[in-house]
Amino acid sequence: MMKKPNTAQTILSVASCKMTRAILRKTGRGGTAIPGIVAMKAAKNILAAVSEGMEIVVVTGTNGKTTSCNMIEHALTSGGHECLLNKSGANMLHGMAADLIAAADWLGKPQYPYAVLECDEAALKLVVPYIRPKVIVVTNLFSDQVDRYGGVQNVLQEIRTGVERSPESVLVLNADEPLSASLARSTPNKVVWYGLEASVGTQGNVDLADAGACPECGGEYAYDYHTYAHLGGFRCPRCGYRRKDPDVAVISVDKKGTDGSTIHLQCDGVIQKVRISLPAVYNIYNAAAAIAATKALGLPAQEAIDSLSSVQSSFGRLETFSLNGNRVQMILVKNPAGCNQAFSYVTGTGEDYSAVLCLNNRTGDGHDISWIESADYEKLCADPHLKKIYAAGDCREELYARLRKAGASEERMERVSDYHALVEQLKEEGHPVFLLPNYTSMMELRQAMTQATGNREFWE
Ligand SMILES: [Zn+2]
Incomplete structure (x- = not known):
């Protein structure tokens, strides 16, 4: 005391x-x-x-x-x-x-x-x-x-x-x-x-x-x-x-x-x-x-x-946005257990969707991204409802390679370096989108989403 x-x-x-x-x-x-x-x-x-x-x-x-x-x-x-x-x-x-x-x-x-x-x-x-x-x-x-x-x-x-x-x-x-x-x-x-x-x-x-x-x-x-x-x-x-x-x-x-x-x-x-x-x-x-x-x-x-x-979601935790009337849900994933749970959720909805995966390795994330090896990307990539996968963030090349290994075909994939351009692109998607960033990439992606949709800043 x-x-x-x-x-x-x-x-x-x-x-x-x-x-x-x-x-x-x-x-x-x-x-x-x-x-x-x-x-x-x-x-x-x-x-x-x-x-x-x-x-x-x-x-x-x-x-x-x-x-x-x-x-x-x-x-x-x-x-x-x-x-x-x-x-x-x-x-x-x-x-x-x-x-x-x-x-x-x-x-x-x-x-x-x-x-x-x-x-x-x-x-x-x-x-x-x-x-x-x-x-x-x-x-x-x-x-x-x-x-x-x-x-x-x-x-x-x-x-x-x-x-x-x-x-x-x-x-x-x-x-x-x-x-x-x-x-x-x-x-x-x-x-x-x-x-x-x-x-x-x-x-x-x-x-x-x-x-x-x-x-x-x-x-x-x-x-x-x-x-x-x-x-x-x-x-x-x-x-x-x-x-x-x-x-x-x-x-x-x-x-x-x-x-x-x-x-x-x-x-x-x-x-x-x-x-x-x-x-x-x-x-x-x-x-x-x-x-x-x-x-x-x-x-x-x-x-x-x-x-x-x-109860309403907290920022980035299954937070739901409406982008041109289209449902976009953001799920923070920062370790294999959380990632696998997110995959279980998105593959269990039974509807067509696109997924945006973002990975940074900055101080707020942990510099070691080897955990992506043990996360179950195979489960995500095997889902017939998954129409498109975007790989983004500082480590998008590692993520891209991991997704390829998990069975994602090149035609279904795209690498993204600019979140604002990505958000513009997602407006035309035509089906629900799941955003699966880790911590610091969530902050950047969320800011782009906030500007496009008018959701509030995280500290407000
Ligand atoms: Zn015992």
């Missing part, structure tokens, strides 16, 4: 942060860490002041952080609870500080009773001693940006250290994902579990590479059913260690479409039909996480359940 800075330090820190941020925004730059760096120079513990008394939910994990945060915030505000969300996506220590300070008054007093904060896996341990979250949600763990963290086991250890520094926080864990579920073994925190109780149809090849070994005996897991990748009903045949029964349980997926899913959910002893307004299986997990987080806050789960039929 960190001491708060004194009043003079707090005022100086808050003022320098707010002013730096205002200047940066005037010059067209949002979502940067600089105001937070300036603020923490003036008062190292400023985060303790600007989060004092707030009920905070922190969301970390490899995939689904942004959408889970968005769903939790929507659940809280729909239930009448005012809530801060770090929308800019700046999820490292300084970026989070900047967002919390911007939401406080000039004396550093928080203006919201609740906050939902997306947090980078490695930043968790730096942030929790200051903000003392009531709830920590861990969505899942997959191999991601290997060059940055050195493997998924290291990421798990980073998160474990963060949880150990916050023993009063209630953990919200994915019962189906063995790596992050193992956090419950080694920490004293209370846990609210969520998960899917049954298989959800074909979700691509079963890739168990990230499953890890049984934490009790080192044995290999067996699965009673799979949902996707290494998620599902896992158990260790050798020692009996197994998936926990979820408190928020999706018992069936009744309908999947491009505009959402309908599920049956069991929570607090009640089974009910629930509509989720965002499509794809991974958003069913995100929805279950949001319900579990609401429960962990001590609020009625029903508030979250009722809000799911009206």
Whole structure:
């Protein structure tokens, strides 16, 4: 637990942060860490002041952080609870500080009773001693940006250290994902579990590479059913260690479409039909996480359940644009698991479409793009509904080669270097388009799309 800075330090820190941020925004730059760096120079513990008394939910994990945060915030505000969300996506220590300070008054007093904060896996341990979250949600763990963290086991250890520094926080864990579920073994925190109780149809090849070994005996897991990748009903045949029964349980997926899913959910002893307004299986997990987080806050789960039929997508996360009346959906893909899930979604819609794949290897993406070798491009390229594939971004040649290897014919493919020209071309497409960029290429492509369609900037 960190001491708060004194009043003079707090005022100086808050003022320098707010002013730096205002200047940066005037010059067209949002979502940067600089105001937070300036603020923490003036008062190292400023985060303790600007989060004092707030009920905070922190969301970390490899995939689904942004959408889970968005769903939790929507659940809280729909239930009448005012809530801060770090929308800019700046999820490292300084970026989070900047967002919390911007939401406080000039004396550093928080203006919201609740906050939902997306947090980078490695930043968790730096942030929790200051903000003392009531709830920590861990969505899942997959191999991601290997060059940055050195493997998924290291990421798990980073998160474990963060949880150990916050023993009063209630953990919200994915019962189906063995790596992050193992956090419950080694920490004293209370846990609210969520998960899917049954298989959800074909979700691509079963890739168990990230499953890890049984934490009790080192044995290999067996699965009673799979949902996707290494998620599902896992158990260790050798020692009996197994998936926990979820408190928020999706018992069936009744309908999947491009505009959402309908599920049956069991929570607090009640089974009910629930509509989720965002499509794809991974958003069913995100929805279950949001319900579990609401429960962990001590609020009625029903508030979250009722809000799911009206939740809107976050920028780039199945965000839908209308381009000359044509549906264009953007799905951020940044690792094999996320990529395979996106392919399952686009190939499952049953209608003709074009796909735009964009790959950069800048700092925000991870410099190592070798993960494209293990993503299931074969599944995408084998889909008869796929009419055209565009390869774009700094690494479009590598992407092009990978797609050729996966069976895409040259006639169906095109390399693109200018996003504005691409958007013009997509206006004439005549069928739905899926945009599948990674992080920094999404920022560029999204800007071109925003200009053409009038969707808002990501930090607004
Ligand atoms: Zn075992």
